[in-house]
Amino acid sequence: MSVLVWIIYDITENKLRSKVSKECKKAGLIRVQKSVFLGKLEWNRFDELGEKCRDIIDKDTDSLYIFPFCQEDFRQIKVLGQGFDKKLVNDEILAKFF
Amino acid sequence: MSVLVWIIYDITENKLRSKVSKECKKAGLIRVQKSVFLGKLEWNRFDELGEKCRDIIDKDTDSLYIFPFCQEDFRQIKVLGQGFDKKLVNDEILAKFF
Known part of the structure; x- marks a missing residue:
């Protein structure tokens, strides 16, 4: 089952931030x-990604959510302003999810 | 139906940020x-809060999600590190939601 x-x-810290972004990409x-x-x-x-991120971040200074x-809730998400950075996200990517 | x-x-911008936080509190x-x-x-x-936030933020510089x-997804949310600021959130507040 996927989610x-x-x-x-x-x-x-740059180094930790970069580690988390690498894990996200790898996933x-x-x-x-x-x-x-x-x-x-x-x-x-x-769950696995959660554990990895937990191990990477500094729990006293950083936050990560x-x-x-589910599909139904996902469709109701509101992304305002620059929530999708136009330099990173194109219509093709958005069509995958919305 | 609530969500x-x-x-x-x-x-x-501080002023806009403060306006959004006021709308959130008011809601x-x-x-x-x-x-x-x-x-x-x-x-x-x-939807109403979404519209208000959309009107407040600077859509060229700010992002807001x-x-x-649903209850089921909510229970699976992972909050790591300082995701709950201990100065702002106590057990009583958390018990309301989790």
């Missing part, structure tokens, strides 16, 4: 903003 | 991080 996922983080997620990824994961990969969505 | 909601934003949402709110809304208030969740 639609958004990951949003606020990570102070097949797509960057839609500087610190925001989006994609589809199997549920077991969802992993949001899972 | 569980997370709002996360990245707003450059009954609870601040859990500097730029993150959480709560329960009726569906019509969900409104994520709706």
